[in-house]
Structure formats: structure tokens, C-alpha cells
Amino acid sequence: MKYGGYAGKILRVDLSSNRISTEKVSDEMAELYLGGNGFAAKILFDEVPAGTDPLGENNKLLFFTGPVTGTNMPVCGSRLVVVTKSPLNNRFLDSYAGGEFAAYMKYAGFDGIVIEGKASEPVYLWIDDDTVEIRKADTLWGKKTYETQNELRKMAGDRDIATACIGPAGEKLARIACILTGVHAAGRGGVGAVMGSKNLKAIAVRGTKGVEVADLEAFRLFSREIRGRISANAGTGTGLPTFGTAAVVEVNNKLGMLGTNNYQKEEFEHADLIGGKYLKENCFVANDACFGCSIACAKVNKAREGKYQNYLTVGPEYETLFSLGSNCGISSIDAIIAGDRLCDEYGIDTISGGSVISMAMECSEKGLLDPDSADGLDLSFGNHEAMVELVRKIGEREGIGWIMGEGTVRFAEHLGKGADKFAIHVKGLEVPAHSARGLPGMAIGYATSNRGGTHQDGRPTAERAGIVDPATTEGKGTYEVQVQRMTTFMDSMVMCRMLEGIFGPVGLTEDHARLVKVVTGMDLSIGNLKDIADRIYILERATNIREGENRSSDTLPWRFMNEPIPSGPSKGKYIPENVLNMMLDETYEERGWDKKTGLPLRETLERLKLVDLVQEIHEQK
Ligand code: SF4
Incomplete structure (x- = not known):
């Protein structure tokens, strides 16, 4: 194709027939839809008709990059978009993750991967530049996400690969399951359940090609200029690298806009115990960054004491500090770190997962959910042990965790008695922070x-x-x-x-x-x-x-x-x-x-x- 930035090819993998093919990206497609979500939205619209079961063989799962992916333009080179019909709300869904997977996909020569059909047994997809294979994943199925990705690296002979996978929640078709790539999640709308429904445990990709931009000199000039503007910017150049997105906890609480106790209130009296400053002073271990990013807004944090002391996580991001923290009335940062890590390990969206837990807490408070129906748990707001246990149960799809893994709308239908008033969602997708x-x-x-x-x-x-x-x-x-x-x-x-x-x-x-x-x-x-x-x-x-x-x-x-x-x-x-x-x-x-x-x-x-x-x-x- 005549435009820079694109690999020019889309990979198509039909898991039902084991057919692997590629197709070219046309100039017209780039002119009309630019790339990434634009390309994927067009393919989904054309190929997944109305009425398609999101967890059925005919839904498709699309992994796409954009023209800027894989370049070293600051803060631009890393993002991946996953597009599908959502099993949570039967609508169009795009979900995004950082990390390095998208850049490696581009280096392997693909602007996008379209997954079709359903494998007859658990498989993973192996991409090594032009070599693409559907491989058995029987030894990976059942494993959590970190272990899965470590195993994949071993199986690749410790070569430099990027991976994306699901955990037990996706395998068991929880409609709030995410896809994890490295330590980053494409979290929203149940992309993990769609991957699980196709018996696709993971994708591993290795790429050695580059990305050619249209005007290298102008690209370098603009890239240098943006780097300078980032350094001079207090928020992006100093606040984010120091505290990450966790700093938004204090900002929003001061404005009276921090969802608390399932959004019954919007100020949290213990916000200072779960905010960016507290995390930095008490739990911070190291910085982490997506591919080629100088901001490094991701923070590795470790729980300090008690039963959670061995938990280490990349995060929690602001959204998670709200969803597993203030919105559940929880002030134990150690428990939030544990909950965040468990969500990642099981492959659960932290926003939807936290939202369905805070809803359960409010339903318990209002008398719509008694302890017997909640596996004997005391679901009072602030009970961090119950929150962590519910994350595990959702991941395992055990007891009440089964229906909670279906998201707030189906959970409300299950409870009845007006519980829908406490399901905080728009169009079936749980509202963030x-x-x-x-x-x-x-x-x-x-x-x-x-x-x-x-x-x-x-x-x-x-x-x-x-x-x-x-x-x-x-x-x-x-x-x-x-x-x-x-x-x-x-x-x-x-x-x-x-x-x-x-x-x-x-x-x-x-x-x-x-x-x-x-x-x-x-x-x-x-x-x-x-x-x-x-x-x-x-x-x-x-x-x-x-x-x-x-x-x-x-x-x-x-x-x-x-x-x-x-x-x-x-x-x-x-x-x-x-x-x-x-x-x-x-x-x-x-x-x-x-x-x-x-x-x-x-x-x-x-x-x-x-x-x-x-x-x-x-x-x-
Ligand atoms: S490290 Fe933070 S700022 Fe950099 S690309 Fe990733 S999410 Fe964006």
C-alpha cells in the first residue's frame, strides 16, 4: 500500500477449519477508516450479522493495531484494540490494552488478526513473523494468566515474544472476563469470554520486521517536539510518572466525585489511605511502562502486611482503587492490591468485577441478598475479606460467583425485588470511576x-x-x-x-x-x-x-x-x-x-x- 505506518496485511485464522490466510489492506480502507478500531469496526459490521450469539462460533474476535503502533512516537506505539460483539450486552465492543503485544504484531507483519470459528479443543496461536500455527494448549488450559504467559515463554525457548491470554474466568465464559497481555488488560465487555468460547487460550507473537513511516525526518522532528512538551507538562511530565493514575483518587475525592458504597455517595472518608501519595510512600516497588513509553505511568506495588503480604501487582490503577476500594467502602490498600492481582490472574475486568461486588454489598445492606444466598459471606461495605473472596469466587465461577460473573444486569435479574436500581451500568456495561x-x-x-x-x-x-x-x-x-x-x-x-x-x-x-x-x-x-x-x-x-x-x-x-x-x-x-x-x-x-x-x-x-x-x-x- 502507498501509505506509511501500516504493515499492509491482516491475518485471518479460522479455528473451526484450521484455515490460516492473509489479506491485503487497501489504500481506500486506510482513507475511510484510518486503522485500529476503524478497520475492526468495519470488519465486524460486515461479517457479524445481527442476532449472532456473542459466545457462539459465528462471533469474531479481532486484534488490531494502528498506523502509529510500533513506532517510537512518544506514548503512541504500544496500544492494542480488541473488537468483538460483547457477550455482556450484545453490542459493539472495543477494548484496549497497553504493553508490547501490538508492537510485536506489527513487527510480525500484521495490522490485525481476525479470529473466526471455534477450536474443537484448547489451542493457542503461535506467530513467528510469517510462520503462523494453531497449537494444542492442553497443558495451558486451567492455568492463571501469569503462569500461562511464563509457560509460553518457556515453550518459545525464552525467545523475545509478546503474549495475550485468558485466565480461568475467560475459560469458564464469565461475561466480565478480560484478556491479559503481559500485565496489561483489555478489560471491558467480556472479550475474555469470547476468546474462551473459541477455545483459544492464548496468542504468542514474535516479530522482527520494522515499521516504515511516511516522512522519517518530519516524524523525528515531531517526536522530539512532543517529548519536550511532555517534559514541560506538570501532569503528564511529572504527576503521572510519579504517582500514576492513582493520584486521581485524591483529586476526585476533593471534588466530591469519587464513587463510594456503590455510588450511594461520592466522597470517601478514607480516600487518603488508597490514593497515589499513600501508595507511593507505603507500597511502591518500581515503575513500569508500555512499549517505548517514557512516561511509565504504571506502578508496581506490594501489599505490606497480614494475609495479603505476598501480593505484588502492576497497579492498582485509579479505576481499580475506586472499583475494589471506595465503591466497596474498602480502605485496606493491601486488600485492594490483592484483589487487583487476583483479577489479573483470573482474567476479570476490575471495573465490572468491582461493580458487581459493590452492588452485592448494597443489595445485602438493603435486605435483597441474605448471607445464606451469599455463600455465608458478610457483605457489609468495607469488608475487604469478602471482596477478595468474591473475586476468587467470580474467577472460579463458584457459588454466588457464578451469577456475579455474568455482570450487574444479569445479577439484578437473578435477585429480582428491584435490585436493578443498584446495578450501575449503561447499556449493560458497568460504569467506571x-x-x-x-x-x-x-x-x-x-x-x-x-x-x-x-x-x-x-x-x-x-x-x-x-x-x-x-x-x-x-x-x-x-x-x-x-x-x-x-x-x-x-x-x-x-x-x-x-x-x-x-x-x-x-x-x-x-x-x-x-x-x-x-x-x-x-x-x-x-x-x-x-x-x-x-x-x-x-x-x-x-x-x-x-x-x-x-x-x-x-x-x-x-x-x-x-x-x-x-x-x-x-x-x-x-x-x-x-x-x-x-x-x-x-x-x-x-x-x-x-x-x-x-x-x-x-x-x-x-x-x-x-x-x-x-x-x-x-x-x-
Ligand atoms: S505507560 Fe502509561 S502513559 Fe505510557 S503508554 Fe502505557 S498507559 Fe500510556
Whole structure:
């Protein structure tokens, strides 16, 4: 192909027939969808029809890189996107991980891997440049993720490989199971269960090829400039390298926006015991970084004492300090470290795992779940031993852990008696650690995300920093579309979100266009990038529209729309239905979608060269 940055090839592996093939990436595909999530969204839409069982043979699992992957552009070279139809909510799903797997995939010569079908017995995929083999994984099946990856390295004769695998939770089809690559997780939406449903335990990849960018001199210049801007930036250049994302605990608690006790409150009296400063002073062991990243925001931490003292983890990240910490009312950092490590070992998404545990705690508090039905556990908020035990039970799918591994929506259906009010999810995906009630832009971001409750489509950054007024609701629909255009672009280049601090957190900029130019050679305006982002976002939404999605799907958890934050600096804030509706109208207006139905308008589809979707989308009316 004529553009730089791409390997130019996609690997296709059919596990039912053992057929392995490759296909070329066309220039037109790059021009329309850029790469990464854009390519994968297009393939998923074309090849996985509505009604497909996410855990059945006909679902597909796609591992993709972007044009910038494998280069040494700061904070850009490492990310992997995994795309599939989610078994948690039957929707389009993209989930991301750092580490080195994506760079190695590119070095082996592949922009993406499409996994199809289902193996008749446990297998793993071995990729060594052009050699691709489906190998037996009977000795790996049943093992946890760290051991699996260590075994794979031994089996590879200690050669330099990167690995991605599932743990017992994925093997046992827990719908909140993740994929672990090294110590990094593609966590959301049950990608691990899809991998398990295909009897695919792992992928090991070794690559020796490079990546050619379009304009090496311009690439070097821009790369040097970004490095300088990172060093000069207090947050990205100093805060993140020192404390990692854990520092957000103190920031959000001070704002009264730290989910506590299943989001019943948003201030946690023991926040100082689970924040970045406390971790740094008491548990810090070493820094860790994704492939080629100078920021090294990952922190290796060790539990200090008592029954958890042998646990070492890379993390916990901010999301996990919330999900296994404040949102379960837990102040024992040692227990959170243990819970984080166990989630990684079993292959459980820490956000969804923590959310279903905090929901169980609230249901116990409200009398909807008695100790007998909870395997005899005392599920009081703050009981860290119960939290750690529930992580184990979810991983083993044992006792109450079986239904909890299905996520909050199915857990609520199982409990009945109005438990759905305590399931904090959007479109079936559990909500992470950024306040919807305190940040209206974040709220509309959650509501209109194609995958559901994620902080990676809507973003909290600009409102939290006061760059955009967090007290205003008007204009937030339009604002959040700008943010989502930026995140969709980043996910198709497949870049780390931490670059927000350098390129800006609100929308697409000349920096984004310059990055595309030096890497691929495509000379695109900001307007061109917006069109690409809108095209991809509509394609994701169209995947969901085929499954019945419409305006009524773009909503928030009951609690966020009906219960104001009860105390603290953000006391009284919430998102009543009329405010959500006003922000939805703005969003649809900005996107060119029908305000009544939430479906993209015919002229919008035509403008974005999506004419083939006209029939499909408008048939659903
Ligand atoms: S900033 Fe952190 S998450 Fe992003 S690439 Fe660097 S180490 Fe990985």
C-alpha cells in the first residue's frame, strides 16, 4: 500500500477449519477508516450479522493495531484494540490494552488478526513473523494468566515474544472476563469470554520486521517536539510518572466525585489511605511502562502486611482503587492490591468485577441478598475479606460467583425485588470511576457511548480541570461530540489517552492531523479527521441499531437520574431526565442524527460515504 505506518496485511485464522490466510489492506480502507478500531469496526459490521450469539462460533474476535503502533512516537506505539460483539450486552465492543503485544504484531507483519470459528479443543496461536500455527494448549488450559504467559515463554525457548491470554474466568465464559497481555488488560465487555468460547487460550507473537513511516525526518522532528512538551507538562511530565493514575483518587475525592458504597455517595472518608501519595510512600516497588513509553505511568506495588503480604501487582490503577476500594467502602490498600492481582490472574475486568461486588454489598445492606444466598459471606461495605473472596469466587465461577460473573444486569435479574436500581451500568456495561452526576459532559458521554459505561468515549478531563465549566449543562452535548471525535480518532490510530495532556482534551487539533501526516503521508484537515471519526462512530452505532438500539438506549443508571449526590462538595448534583434529553438533542443535532429516533439521518450517511447503510438503518424505523 502507498501509505506509511501500516504493515499492509491482516491475518485471518479460522479455528473451526484450521484455515490460516492473509489479506491485503487497501489504500481506500486506510482513507475511510484510518486503522485500529476503524478497520475492526468495519470488519465486524460486515461479517457479524445481527442476532449472532456473542459466545457462539459465528462471533469474531479481532486484534488490531494502528498506523502509529510500533513506532517510537512518544506514548503512541504500544496500544492494542480488541473488537468483538460483547457477550455482556450484545453490542459493539472495543477494548484496549497497553504493553508490547501490538508492537510485536506489527513487527510480525500484521495490522490485525481476525479470529473466526471455534477450536474443537484448547489451542493457542503461535506467530513467528510469517510462520503462523494453531497449537494444542492442553497443558495451558486451567492455568492463571501469569503462569500461562511464563509457560509460553518457556515453550518459545525464552525467545523475545509478546503474549495475550485468558485466565480461568475467560475459560469458564464469565461475561466480565478480560484478556491479559503481559500485565496489561483489555478489560471491558467480556472479550475474555469470547476468546474462551473459541477455545483459544492464548496468542504468542514474535516479530522482527520494522515499521516504515511516511516522512522519517518530519516524524523525528515531531517526536522530539512532543517529548519536550511532555517534559514541560506538570501532569503528564511529572504527576503521572510519579504517582500514576492513582493520584486521581485524591483529586476526585476533593471534588466530591469519587464513587463510594456503590455510588450511594461520592466522597470517601478514607480516600487518603488508597490514593497515589499513600501508595507511593507505603507500597511502591518500581515503575513500569508500555512499549517505548517514557512516561511509565504504571506502578508496581506490594501489599505490606497480614494475609495479603505476598501480593505484588502492576497497579492498582485509579479505576481499580475506586472499583475494589471506595465503591466497596474498602480502605485496606493491601486488600485492594490483592484483589487487583487476583483479577489479573483470573482474567476479570476490575471495573465490572468491582461493580458487581459493590452492588452485592448494597443489595445485602438493603435486605435483597441474605448471607445464606451469599455463600455465608458478610457483605457489609468495607469488608475487604469478602471482596477478595468474591473475586476468587467470580474467577472460579463458584457459588454466588457464578451469577456475579455474568455482570450487574444479569445479577439484578437473578435477585429480582428491584435490585436493578443498584446495578450501575449503561447499556449493560458497568460504569467506571468518573462522576456522571458531577460532570454533565461525562454523563452524556456515557449515555451515547456505543459500548456503554466507559470513560474512554466520553472523557472527564476537560471538565475536571475546569477547562470547560463543570457546572453548566447547556452545550455539553455539542462539547462531548467533539471529545468523542477525538477519542474515536485516537482509537483508530490506537494511541494512549494520556496524550490528552499534550494535544488537548476537547477535540481534534492540528497536532492530530500532523501526526497522521508524518506517519502515513495522508494530508488531512481537521474536517477530514472529523468525517473519519463520525463514519466510524456511526458504523459502531449501526451495529447496535441492527440489534434494536435507538434513542431510548442512550440513558443513564436510575441512581444518576433520580438521586442527587447526598453530601460533600458536589452535593445536590444529578442528571434529571429533562437535562439528559436536552443534552441528547444537542448531541444528535451536532452528529446529524434524527432527534426522535436517534438514528443517523439519510443525508448524514450519504455525506460520510455510508450509502450502503441507508437501507439497513432505515429499515429499522
Ligand atoms: S502513559 Fe502509561 S498507559 Fe500510556 S503508554 Fe505510557 S505507560 Fe502505557
